[in-house]
Amino acid sequence: MRRNGLVSLVFHTLFIAFILAPLLAVIAVSFTGKGYLSLPTDGLSLRWFRTILDYPGFIDAFWMSLYLGTAASTIAVSVAVPAAIAIGRYEFTGREAVTAVFLSPLMIPSVVLGVSFLRFFNQIGLSGTFIGITLAHVIMVMPYAIRLVLASVTGMPRDAEQAAATLGASNWTVFRRITLPLILPGIAGGWLLAFITSFDEVTMSIFVASPETMTLPVRMYHHIAQTIDPLIAAISTLLMVGTVALLVLLDRLYGLDRVLVGKG
Amino acid sequence: MAFLKLINLTKRFGDFVAVNDLSLDIEKGEFISLLGPSGCGKTTTLQMIAGLHDPSGGSIELEGRDLTHVPPNKRGLGIVFQSYALFPHLTAAENIAFGLEMRGVGRAERDQRVARALDQVHLASFADRHPKALSGGQRQRVALARALVIEPPVLLLDEPLSNLDAKLREEMQLELRILQQNIGVTTILVTHDQSEALSMSDRIVVMDRGRAIQIDTPLAMYEAPGNAFVSGFVGKTNLLAGEVTTTRAITVNGVKLAANASGLSKGAAVRASLRPEKIVLGKPASGLKGKVGAAVFHGSHWLYTLDTPLGDLIAVAPNTGEPPFKSGASVSLSWPDNALRVLPAESSDG
Numbered sequence: 033m034r035r036n037g038l039v040s041l042v043f044h045t046l047f048i049a050f051i052l053a054p055l056l057a058v059i060a061v062s063f064t065g066k067g068y069l070s071l072p073t074d075g076l077s078l079r080w081f082r083t084i085l086d087y088p089g090f091i092d093a094f095w096m097s098l099y100l101g102t103a104a105s106t107i108a109v110s111v112a113v114p115a116a117i118a119i120g121r122y123e124f125t126g127r128e129a130v131t132a133v134f135l136s137p138l139m140i141p142s143v144v145l146g147v148s149f150l151r152f153f154n155q156i157g158l159s160g161t162f163i164g165i166t167l168a169h170v171i172m173v174m175p176y177a178i179r180l181v182l183a184s185v186t187g188m189p190r191d192a193e194q195a196a197a198t199l200g201a202s203n204w205t206v207f208r209r210i211t212l213p214l215i216l217p218g219i220a221g222g223w224l225l226a227f228i229t230s231f232d233e234v235t236m237s238i239f240v241a242s243p244e245t246m247t248l249p250v251r252m253y254h255h256i257a258q259t260i261d262p263l264i265a266a267i268s269t270l271l272m273v274g275t276v277a278l279l280v281l282l283d284r285l286y287g288l289d290r291v292l293v294g295k296g
Numbered sequence: 297m298a299f300l301k302l303i304n305l306t307k308r309f310g311d312f313v314a315v316n317d318l319s320l321d322i323e324k325g326e327f328i329s330l331l332g333p334s335g336c337g338k339t340t341t342l343q344m345i346a347g348l349h350d351p352s353g354g355s356i357e358l359e360g361r362d363l364t365h366v367p368p369n370k371r372g373l374g375i376v377f378q379s380y381a382l383f384p385h386l387t388a389a390e391n392i393a394f395g396l397e398m399r400g401v402g403r404a405e406r407d408q409r410v411a412r413a414l415d416q417v418h419l420a421s422f423a424d425r426h427p428k429a430l431s432g433g434q435r436q437r438v439a440l441a442r443a444l445v446i447e448p449p450v451l452l453l454d455e456p457l458s459n460l461d462a463k464l465r466e467e468m469q470l471e472l473r474i475l476q477q478n479i480g481v482t483t484i485l486v487t488h489d490q491s492e493a494l495s496m497s498d499r500i501v502v503m504d505r506g507r508a509i510q511i512d513t514p515l516a517m518y519e520a521p522g523n524a525f526v527s528g529f530v531g532k533t534n535l536l537a538g539e540v541t542t543t544r545a546i547t548v549n550g551v552k553l554a555a556n557a558s559g560l561s562k563g564a565a566v567r568a569s570l571r572p573e574k575i576v577l578g579k580p581a582s583g584l585k586g587k588v589g590a591a592v593f594h595g596s597h598w599l600y601t602l603d604t605p606l607g608d609l610i611a612v613a614p615n616t617g618e619p620p621f622k623s624g625a626s627v628s629l630s631w632p633d634n635a636l637r638v639l640p641a642e643s644s645d646g
Binding site: 189191192196199210 | 346
């Protein structure tokens with residue numbers, strides 16, 4: 033293996049430090065015992081982690097985000113699989129247009145999406161409902177689901193499907209027994225990215241969320257808007273721990289490169 | 297009544313005619329090779345038989361039943377793809393069991409038949425390996441076992457050996473032929489490798505630009521090629537351009553050679569095929585003389601390039617253990633009269 037030169041070593045170290053420093057700062061702050069944002073220079077405290085339990089609103093919002101992320105990414109992936117197969121396999125009129133529509137939420141600013149959804153849901157009576165915010169999130173995360181599923185569909189060899197058909201499998205059986213298992217890494221990766229996107233989403237959700245459907249990021253945003261205390265740092269630390277645990281688990285089960293990069 | 301009939305089979309992709317009016321009767325148990333250069337329509341023909349392409353015209357009949365528009369999963373044919381097309385997420389045994397499962401064969405019988413199929417292709421100890429953990433030759437055998445285990449009426453092989461190295465390919469040719477004869481399954485092989493077609497088939501169909509040029513047994517194909525394309529494609533040959541002198545002779549570069557030119561008019565331009573191994577080299581004597589260019593050793597035989605009044609020729613002589621003719625040596629050339637084959641002129645465009 034080639035060794036890094038001094039310059040590149042310094043560069044990479046700085047680069048990684050630059051990315052990790054804010055996260056490490058947040059984690060450090062969450063262990064403070066003071067009532068304001070500060071680094072815990074005089075001893076560690078779990079005070080702010082205990083405080084989370086005094087705010088049931090955060091706990092509810094966490095579950096809301098979890099349900100919402102699960103529902104939105106599952107629906108998005110269920111739509112993405114047939115859509116990706118159609119886009120990746122067939123030539124049809126309007127193919128480019130359909131692709132563009134599926135990917136367009138990436139290009140529209142979240143604020144614009146949020147305002148539009150707010151207006152639209154008011155009109156059709158979905159404003160403030162779980163269904164409403166779920167639909168909004170489905171559209172928001174669709175590009176991620178489509179991209180990853182599409183990559184695995186186009187990378188999948190067609191001849192295995194043909195072989196299955198010649199061995200007597202019906203179209204549905206071919207899909208269930210051959211196609212689906214072979215594009216599963218793409219589906220898992222798409223679902224995961226969609227979930228993370230939904231779980232993180234603030235800008236659009238602020239417009240669509242009602243007190244009953246408030247997601248964790250929105251709740252945190254509202255909290256910061258009023259007071260600044262290390263509570264948010266404690267919650268962020270817990271989220272980071274949870275995310276890392278999830279990624280480690282996923283890596284053990286499937287291999288992260290396979291899921292996110294699509295390597296065989 | 298033929299077992300499998302292709303009747304005026306045609307496939308067009310837009311303006312391009314991939315397969316043009318191909319008719320072929322195949323007997324039960326026969327081993328047929330579709331031989332031709334890439335783009336000649338041989339694979340398209342196989343895929344139409346398999347049901348992976350819809351013919352643009354003509355029909356396919358198996359034992360009198362019209363198969364033309366039957367979907368592939370209802371045809372019940374066994375197919376080995378060039379890429380093997382194994383299911384990467386299933387083990388060798390699961391790959392082979394797939395077709396039986398689709399036919400609703402019970403678990404006990406399935407296991408038994410899979411085990412027998414694995415045995416047949418000498419892979420019994422690799423049953424639980426995934427395709428990724430198998431070598432090219434082993435994958436090829438799994439693909440073959442998967443196609444054969446369903447006991448198909450017809451086995452279709454799409455260049456099944458082209459991804460193997462030369463030594464393994466030769467072994468597999470022999471093994472495949474023996475297996476095919478033991479089982480007695482009607483087989484259609486697509487190949488661009490003429491030696492593969494010659495060594496394995498009962499009959500060969502030479503195809504070019506979507507058409508069947510000649511359908512014959514390997515020996516007849518080799519000895520009596522119907523035209524210049526076939527003689528050039530099946531085996532090595534020397535193609536000589538000349539004109540008809542009498543019905544018994546042609547003239548090439550001013551040299552008169554005995555050949556059967558009956559039915560051709562005097563002065564007509566013709567091409568003649570002379571197989572390299574028919575040329576007998578000897579010490580300089582009367583008759584046609586030539587000069588040895590290079591002598592290339594192939595173990596069982598020597599390949600010579602020769603500079604002769606007829607032009608540059610190649611000749612093959614068996615290795616008798618004696619030293620060969622040296623480069624630059626003068627030799628005499630002779631061959632049996634019937635070795636020089638005059639080819640019909642109208643098909644000299646190959």
